Amino acid sequence: MSLENESRRRFMKGALTSIPAVTLGSGVSLTAPADEPPEQLSDYQPAFFDADEWAFLLAACDRLIPSDGDGPGALETNVPIFIDRQMEGSFGHAADWYMKGPFPDDVSPLMGYQSPMLPREVYRAGIAATRDYCVREYGEEFTALESTVQDEVLEKLEQQEITFENVSALHFFAFLLQNTKEGYFADPIHGGNKHMAAWQFIGFPGARGAYLEWVDQHNTKYPLGPVSLTGERG
Amino acid sequence: MAKTNPPVDVVLVGLGWTNSIMGMELTDAGLNVLALERGDDRDTVPDFAYPKMADELTYGVRYKLMQRPAKSTLTIRHGVGDMAVPYRSLGSFLPGDGVGGAGVHWNGHTWRPQPQELRLRSYIEENWGADIIPDDMTIQDYGVSYDELEPFFDYFEKVAGISGKAGNLNGEIQEGGNPFEGWRSSEYPMPPLARTYNDALFADMARDQGLHPFPLPAANASEAYTNPYGMQLGPCNFCGFCERYGCLNYSKSSPQTCILGALKRRNNFAYRANSEVLRVELDSDGKRATGVTYIDADGNEVFQPADLVILGAYSLHNVHLMLLSGIGTPYDPESGEGVVGKNYAYQMNGGSTLFFKDKEFNPFIGAGANGEIVNDFGVEQIDFGQEGFIGGSYINAAMTNGQPIRNMPLPAGAPAWGRGWKQAVQASYGHTMTIGSHGSNMAYRDCYLDLDPNYTDDHGRPLMRMTFDWKPNDVRMTQFMKQKIDTLSKALGPDDYRLSFKDFDSRYDVRPYQTTHNVGGAIMGTDPSTSALNRYLQSWDVHNVFVMGASAFPQNLQYNPTGLVGALAYWSAKAIREQYLPNPGPLVQA
Structure with a gap:
């Protein structure tokens, strides 16, 4: 509720104060950030994750969408902040899902999620188990491993080459990857995609939502930068 | 003790499409009508207002x-x-919720539908004989013909305000429309939408292919429109946030x-949101409904007496309510007897994703239903005897909802x-288009609810x-479409393309x-031993249900269902008004 009120206020404020900063036709746009800048990842105090879990999450996100090469990485775009907020929201609590038992074993994966664990519980147990695995296997925390070794650990989770006692490595990796991409591409109102950098990278105009005059301009790249739900322009 | 309403x-x-239609028709007949909707009340403003709709994470x-x-699943x-x-x-399918239902x-x-699809068993028996129908395939005729339904298709299209181009006006084939469609008594209410780039590429290629x-x-x-109820639509601006x-x-x-804007103004109509019907109540001999029991918005159990009960919930919930209420005999797949729950079916789809380094598609530009179709491989075109399957598809190049979380197709072998x-x-983003196959799915003895x-x-x-x-007949159908779409994909000359079709080892995946x-x-249908409804x-x-x-x-059908769903609601409403109300009882003698 407070989030909605806050965003409405920010939207109204943005709508009244921002000046269109777009150069039509050239394909170049200037950035006019909203007057309330997003949080700094370095200053952010996670609500769900403890300090060790948070360090793991930052390191893992940095491998799933790294900063090198073209385009921003997960850390520049505040993806871990998005994930922390999701843990506290309806996704983390599976609030919309049918979570009554029984939960039979050996159900075909084609039948979808069939675990009694909430996504936030999967994260907590998955991070702990992966950290233990790294200490056991490599003698170091995940965060201290070389990036190539970190990639190797993530690949083993993805390929189910690691199994854990109390949590499905497959579920843990699937949630982590899904939420990382969500945080990268979702509207900044949800905490990630800082300054719409991921949208600018791929050329998605965000919440513009009006293109009638562009429908028949075939094979021509749309030139305008994105706008966000709060009225930020990129 | 349940409270009892007047x-x-x-x-x-x-209160989705069908019961909005029933609300208009039955208030027109002078009846006092109450709708119970278990979800929230919703309207364009404030619920769908810009900018909050443009939020892929929340809605998509x-x-x-x-x-x-x-709250509700199966x-x-x-x-x-x-x-x-x-x-x-949620994964494979997304039942709607609230006022407007899936129509939102x-x-x-x-x-x-094609005329042949409404009498599929008869059509097959007449042309190829009953022997080509597999033993476990329980397909039937609808019991109503295309010609009987035509005025109701036409009226629903005028109420809903459809943009398109007729291909068959009173038997005359029209340039630019679907030459294989059933006859229409009039042109679509509005001309087609403006065409996107993918659409133009596909249309040119398809014509070249004959x-x-x-x-x-x-x-x-596609333009400003006022429907027969005086409701107004404005031209779609291709905002790209349509489905979901x-x-x-x-x-x-x-x-x-x-x-609904027109219906809500009527004094003999009322509706209550957040009111979930638990069951239909029947009188002691089970032959007549006395009303429904529901949970109101405050959590109280309420009995609502009524002379007529119209189930217009989502298809799955209609069946659930019939099973819970004891309306009709539940279907038994062992004996093949009973009718409620019989012949659950789905849709057999497949498609191709094409990648072009040098083409700009701007995939975020899209109406919900902008797209180009070929119907050359439809149910009504295929020689079932020769091809070895029953069914067909329309093939489409559509572009909609190009939002990046969900719509990020990558070439085969790309890392995750x-x-x-x-x-x-x-x-890849912005440089891909798709060709899809939207196909029929037959009914089978062991596919049921x-x-x-x-x-x-x-x-x-x-x-x-x-x-x-999935069953082999329908897989053979989609594999046939795969060959066709492979040819069409190559003809467009992409740098790369990726086909995705069900195969014989495919099982239904709910994810x-x-x-x-x-x-x-x-x-x-026409026989109470094989159908739940007349x-x-x-x-x-x-x-009275x-x-x-x-x-x-x-x-x-090979098609999306809403056109037939809307027409059947008007067809049923006419029968209620003209036959049932003067003489309540079975409209067809068993």
Whole structure:
């Protein structure tokens, strides 16, 4: 509720104060950030994750969408902040899902999620188990491993080459990857995609939502930068 | 002890397309009509207003407008020997929720069935003989003909405000429309939408291949429009937030934009949101409904007496309510007897994703139903005897909802994460188009709906159980389409393309979204031993219960269901007004 009120206020404020900063036709746009800048990842105090879990999450996100090469990485775009907020929201609590038992074993994966664990519980147990695995296997925390070794650990989770006692490595990796991409591409109102950098990278105009005059301009790249739900322009 | 409300003439269960139509028709007849909708009340403003709709995470990924499985779901299994497990989180299909129902969040693909599809068993028997129908395939005729329904297709298209181009006006083939369609008594209410780039490329290529492309009939207004109820639509601005979203622009046809504003002004109509019907109550001999019991918005159990009960919930819920209420005999797959729950069917789809380094598609520019179609491989075109399957598809090049979380197709072999993923995303987004096959799905003896023995909802009622899997006949159909689409894909000259079709080892997978075209379970027909409803959608067993929606389809069409669902509601309403009200009782003698 407070989030909605806050965003409405920010939207109204943005709508009244921002000046269109777009150069039509050239394909170049200037950035006019909203007057309330997003949080700094370095200053952010996670609500769900403890300090060790948070360090793991930052390191893992940095491998799933790294900063090198073209385009921003997960850390520049505040993806871990998005994930922390999701843990506290309806996704983390599976609030919309049918979570009554029984939960039979050996159900075909084609039948979808069939675990009694909430996504936030999967994260907590998955991070702990992966950290233990790294200490056991490599003698170091995940965060201290070389990036190539970190990639190797993530690949083993993805390929189910690691199994854990109390949590499905497959579920843990699937949630982590899904939420990382969500945080990268979702509207900044949800905490990630800082300054719409991921949208600018791929050329998605965000919440513009009006293109009638562009429908028949075939094979021509749309030139305008994105706008966000709060009225930020990129 | 349940509270009892004052009686009404008609209680409508659910307030989506079908019961909005019933509300208009039955208030026109002078009846006192009450609608009970279990979800929230919703309207364009404030619920679908800009900018909040333009939020992919909330609506496209977290399904804010859909039914929450926590509140309502079913169980699913592949075969009669399996234990069904709950559909715990949404994936394969997305039942709508709230006032407007799935009519809020659809894309707006609005089709009439082919005349042959409505009498499929007879059509096959006449042309190839009954021997080509596999033993376990339980397809039937609908019991109503295309010619009988034509005026109701026409009227629904005028109410909904469809943009398109007729291909067959009173038997005369029209340039630019679907030359294979059934006859129409009039042109579409609006011309086709403006064409996107993918659409133009596909149309040119299809013509070169000797096929007959035409614009997808769209429930997205191409211009300003006023419908027969005085409701107004504005031209679609291709905002790109259509399927899974409410329309922010009064452009997508929905109960809200096309009917409810007019209906709510009528003094003999009322509706209550957040009011969940638990069951239909029957009198002591089970032959007549006395009303419904529901939970009101304050959590109280209420009995609502009514002379007429219209089930217009989502297709799956109509069947669930019939099973819970004891309306009709539940279907038994062992004996093949019983009717309620029989012939659940789905949709057999497949497609190709094409990658072009040097083409700009701007995939975020899209109406819900912009697209180009060829119907050259439809049910009515295929020689079932020669090809070895029963069914068909329309083939489409559509572009909609190009939002990046869900719509990020990458070439085969692209990494799922890491630097390579980022490179693939940069190279692919905006440079892909798709060709899809939207195909029929036949009915089978062991694909059905019944009550689950293990799982219950918050009211302690058993969940419904779906037993469903893909069958070789339908896989042969989609593999035929794969060959066709492979040829069409090559002809477009992409740098790369990727085909995705069901194969003989494919099992039904509830995880990826496929389609919300769940049909059957309360099927219409001409014989009470093989159908739950007669040709007017009236229960054979309880004459004052009528059941709307795609639950009445004996097997699935090659097309999206809403055009037929809307026409059947008007067809049923006419029968109620002209035949049932003067003389309440069975409209067809068993």
